[in-house]
Amino acid sequence: MSLRFIGLNQFQSTENEYFVSLQPDASEEDSRQEILEMLKKGLFYYLLRSEEAKNFKLSYKKSEILDTKDEIDNLRNWVFRINLNGWLNREKGYSNSNYYSSLSINKISEESKFLSNFRFNNSSTIYDYPDYKLKTETKNSSANFTYVKVWGQNFQLVQFPIFQEIRFLTIIINFA
Numbered sequence: 001m002s003l004r005f006i007g008l009n010q011f012q013s014t015e016n017e018y019f020v021s022l023q024p025d026a027s028e029e030d031s032r033q034e035i036l037e038m039l040k041k042g043l044f045y046y047l048l049r050s051e052e053a054k055n056f057k058l059s060y061k062k063s064e065i066l067d068t069k070d071e072i073d074n075l076r077n078w079v080f081r082i083n084l085n086g087w088l089n090r091e092k093g094y095s096n097s098n099y100y101s102s103l104s105i106n107k108i109s110e111e112s113k114f115l116s117n118f119r120f121n122n123s124s125t126i127y128d129y130p131d132y133k134l135k136t137e138t139k140n141s142s143a144n145f146t147y148v149k150v151w152g153q154n155f156q157l158v159q160f161p162i163f164q165e166i167r168f169l170t171i172i173i174n175f176a
Contacts, residue, residue, distance in 0.1 A: 001019070001020045001022060001035070002017055002018065002019045002020070003017070003018045003019075003020065003035070003038055003039060003042055004016070004017045005017070005018070005042045005043070005045070005046070007046065010049075010050075011046055011049070014045075014046075016042060016045060018038050018041065018042050019038075020034050020035055020038045022034055023076070025076060077107050077108055077109045078105070078106070078107050079104075079105075079106045079107075079108070080103075080104070080105055081102075081103070081104045082101075082102075082103055083100070083101065083102040083103075084100075084101045085099075085100050085101075086098055086099035086100060093127065093128050093129055094125075094126070094127055094128070095124075095125070095126045095128075096123075096124070096125045096126075097123070097124050098121070098122070098123045098124075099121070099122045099123075100119075100120070100121045100122075101119070101120045101121075102117065102118065102119045102120070103117070103118045104116060104117045104118070110150070111149070111150055112147065112148060112149045112150065113146075113147070113148040114145075114146070114147050114148075115144075115145070115146040115147075116143070116144065116145045116146075117142075117143070117144045118141075118142070118143050119140070119141065119142045119143075120140070120141045121138075121139070121140040121141070122137075122138070122139050122140075123136075123137070123138045123139075124136070124137045124138075125137075
């Protein structure tokens with residue numbers, strides 16, 4: 001969002017534009033406070049150059065929140081995704097079922113990125129005929145983790161990929 005200040009009268013040739021960056025998960029009150037702060041900063045330029053500048057006193061108070069910024073998270077930078085699905089297919093002499101689930105947990109901030117993903121899959125097929133029965137089962141699972149860290153002006157990547165995939169294939173044949 002941008003705020004444009006266009007000067008009138010003695011400020012006729014003055015034009016300033018300020019940008020407000022709002023977090024996607026910010027509440028209406030947080031958004032309103034950010035816009036209000038930027039509005040105050042935008043008007044500050046004109047106040048200093050007006051006749052009212054002599055009545056203006058500037059003071060600064062260091063916020064304690066700035067010192068503990070890294071400690072306060074409130075899950076604001078975390079993203080969770082859960083996916084569950086499956087299907088069944090049944091008819092005479094044949095059945096198939098498949099169940100799939102995944103979970104991803106990510107944290108993205110200005111200092112670092114943490115990405116993780118977990119997947120699970122289970123598939124079963126049964127052929128049931130008068131002279132024999134065949135059953136196959138497959139189970140898969142995997143996990144992946146990535147961590148990216150930024151230090152100062154230099155960008156440095158620290159990555160810990162862990163990818164495990166476990167497959168079980170079971171075949172059972174019964175003859176009549």
